[in-house]
Amino acid sequence: MTIHDSPQTFVREDDGATLRIHGSAIGDRVYSGAITFFAVCVPLLLLAVAWELGVAGWPALHKFGFGFLTSSDWDPVKGEFGAAPAIYGTIVSSIIALALATPLAIGVSLFLSELAPRWLKQPVGFLVDLLAAIPSVVYGLWGIFVLLPVLRDPVMPFLRDTLQLDRTGLFSGPAYGPSMLAAGIILAIMVLPYIASVSREVLMAVPRSQREAALALGATRWEAIRGAVLPYARSGIVGGVILGLGRALGETMAVTMLIGNRAEIATSLFAPGYTMASLLANEFSEASSDAHLSALMAVAFVLFVITLIVNAIARWLVWRVSRGTSGRVA
Amino acid sequence: MTRSLVVPEIMPRVRVSALDAYFGSAHAVKGVSMRIVDRQVTAIIGPSGCGKSTFLRCLNRMHETVPTARVEGGVELDGRDIYARDVNAIAVRTHIGMVFQRPTPFPTMSIRDNVAAGLRVLGAARPSRAQTDEIVEKSLVRAALWNEVKDRLSTSAIGLSGGQQQRLCIARALATEPRVLLLDEPTASLDPLSTQAIEELVYALRRDTTIVIVTHNMQQAARISDSTAFFLNGELVEMDTTNDIFTAPRDARTEAYITGRFG
Numbered sequence: 087m088t089i090h091d092s093p094q095t096f097v098r099e100d101d102g103a104t105l106r107i108h109g110s111a112i113g114d115r116v117y118s119g120a121i122t123f124f125a126v127c128v129p130l131l132l133l134a135v136a137w138e139l140g141v142a143g144w145p146a147l148h149k150f151g152f153g154f155l156t157s158s159d160w161d162p163v164k165g166e167f168g169a170a171p172a173i174y175g176t177i178v179s180s181i182i183a184l185a186l187a188t189p190l191a192i193g194v195s196l197f198l199s200e201l202a203p204r205w206l207k208q209p210v211g212f213l214v215d216l217l218a219a220i221p222s223v224v225y226g227l228w229g230i231f232v233l234l235p236v237l238r239d240p241v242m243p244f245l246r247d248t249l250q251l252d253r254t255g256l257f258s259g260p261a262y263g264p265s266m267l268a269a270g271i272i273l274a275i276m277v278l279p280y281i282a283s284v285s286r287e288v289l290m291a292v293p294r295s296q297r298e299a300a301l302a303l304g305a306t307r308w309e310a311i312r313g314a315v316l317p318y319a320r321s322g323i324v325g326g327v328i329l330g331l332g333r334a335l336g337e338t339m340a341v342t343m344l345i346g347n348r349a350e351i352a353t354s355l356f357a358p359g360y361t362m363a364s365l366l367a368n369e370f371s372e373a374s375s376d377a378h379l380s381a382l383m384a385v386a387f388v389l390f391v392i393t394l395i396v397n398a399i400a401r402w403l404v405w406r407v408s409r410g411t412s413g414r415v416a
Numbered sequence: 417m418t419r420s421l422v423v424p425e426i427m428p429r430v431r432v433s434a435l436d437a438y439f440g441s442a443h444a445v446k447g448v449s450m451r452i453v454d455r456q457v458t459a460i461i462g463p464s465g466c467g468k469s470t471f472l473r474c475l476n477r478m479h480e481t482v483p484t485a486r487v488e489g490g491v492e493l494d495g496r497d498i499y500a501r502d503v504n505a506i507a508v509r510t511h512i513g514m515v516f517q518r519p520t521p522f523p524t525m526s527i528r529d530n531v532a533a534g535l536r537v538l539g540a541a542r543p544s545r546a547q548t549d550e551i552v553e554k555s556l557v558r559a560a561l562w563n564e565v566k567d568r569l570s571t572s573a574i575g576l577s578g579g580q581q582q583r584l585c586i587a588r589a590l591a592t593e594p595r596v597l598l599l600d601e602p603t604a605s606l607d608p609l610s611t612q613a614i615e616e617l618v619y620a621l622r623r624d625t626t627i628v629i630v631t632h633n634m635q636q637a638a639r640i641s642d643s644t645a646f647f648l649n650g651e652l653v654e655m656d657t658t659n660d661i662f663t664a665p666r667d668a669r670t671e672a673y674i675t676g677r678f679g
């Protein structure tokens with residue numbers, strides 16, 4: 087029997103062919119319908135959350151108006167609700183986190199992508215990624231038992247008295263421990279793996295030809311990194327920082343445990359503060375009056391909007407930075 | 417009368433002696449010796465994987481930037497061993513320029529800054545701003561790109577076509593006034609017109625620059641080079657004037673290759 091007249095060949099040439107064409111057309115339609123459904127679900131979910139928060143928070147927003155954002159009066163007993171300290175705390179603690187984490191993360195990722203010997207890359211990279219796997223409450227406990235005592239003595243007195251930074255106003259007052267600074271530091275550790283991980287991927291994706299082009303011009307390793315590798319990876323690194331910022335803005339548990347939870351705007355980073363997320367975590371289960379609940383919903387709505395705005399700015403930044411690199415590099 | 421006919425022994429610009437190059441345990445270049453004459457175009461031809469690019473990368477110590485890469489033997493530039501202990505690889509590369517197979521403009525830099533990129537790493541010898549502008553113009557003129565880009569020096573280099581990008585890379589390599597220019601298949605990713613522009617440029621640059629060009633395009637080697645070396649399996653099979661290599665090769669393998677019987 088030759089290959090040609092084997093039964094299999096006949097099946098393929100006959101009805102098998104038509105059946106397969108027919109089947110694949112239906113499959114395609116089902117498949118595209120299914121993925122379109124999933125794609126639509128995600129934005130719908132986002133809108134549903136925004137809608138729910140907006141509606142529930144509307145009474146408070148309506149009653150206090152713009153003052154809800156600018157007033158520092160948060161007194162559930164008297165029914166006064168101003169979210170300014172929490173908004174301020176969220177933003178300041180996130181800024182501290184990024185200021186500390188960004189240079190560290192870029193340093194780690196540069197080391198891992200450019201300098202580390204092969205046998206060291208995997209374990210160190212894994213350990214950095216592992217930071218992201220630690221539960222928030224564990225960070226909080228570590229903060230209470232390790233970070234706060236260290237901050238109380240020697241870090242805070244050192245900054246205030248030895249470096250005489252109390253003159254700036256940012257590092258003055260009594261060194262209790264629980265403070266905006268403590269929250270910022272714990273957030274820095276928590277967002278570090280996100281920034282480092284993205285930066286490392288982006289740096290490793292820089293084509294070898296870019297490094298070689300710089301080296302061939304007589305650049306040292308560091309000059310090649312600074313002149314060719316980092317600029318090429320710039321937009322991606324900014325993206326990683328933004329991802330970290332998103333995490334920092336919304337982080338709840340560890341911050342609640344370390345920030346001191348006082349609804350006041352203080353210049354000094356040694357003073358306790360509040361964030362929107364920790365405010366919600368602390369008060370939501372105890373909120374009894376409708377006004378209080380509505381105010382908390384309004385805080386959640388503001389947090390949601392601020393996160394959206396930050397992400398929009400980030401998108402714009404990435405777009406602006408990457409405009410230079412998005413073209414054709416043959 | 418007869419005395420004047422004796423060709424004097426010219427000091428070569430680059431002298432390679434018994435060069436071996438490895439990637440880990442792979443022996444990529446095997447015992448190659450070669451003399452590269454000043455102000456000539458030396459072409460290196462051979463099938464893919466014959467070690468011709470690796471050999472080229474040994475000439476400016478780029479080979480060693482690859483992990484596990486190793487070099488043995490000697491390369492002299494104007495009589496000085498560039499692999500000697502007291503010689504800095506980074507300094508070597510400022511004297512021996514290199515252009516790669518694919519154009520490698522720095523995408524975040526302007527055209528001007530791309531050309532000036534090599535000047536910025538010169539340390540103490542770094543030129544002033546005005547001098548830099550002068551060098552940028554001179555280098556772009558030499559790379560036959562000035563007329564096309566003189567009105568948009570501050571725009572991004574990636575707005576240029578592939579051929580223009582490659583000439584920009586040549587200008588960038590020329591800016592530091594290297595003694596030798598190494599071209600690693602510079603037209604492999606370009607269309608025929610851009611290729612022709614680069615070939616004309618290389619032919620013109622020969623007047624004042626020593627050029628070594630790796631190419632898998634034999635017609636290109638025949639068109640633009642003065643002498644040609646044929647590599648096979650990491651060995652230098654034969655090197656002679658381009659005319660002799662293409663009309664009267666001495667080695668049967670060279671003949672087989674240039675007549676298109678393999679590779």
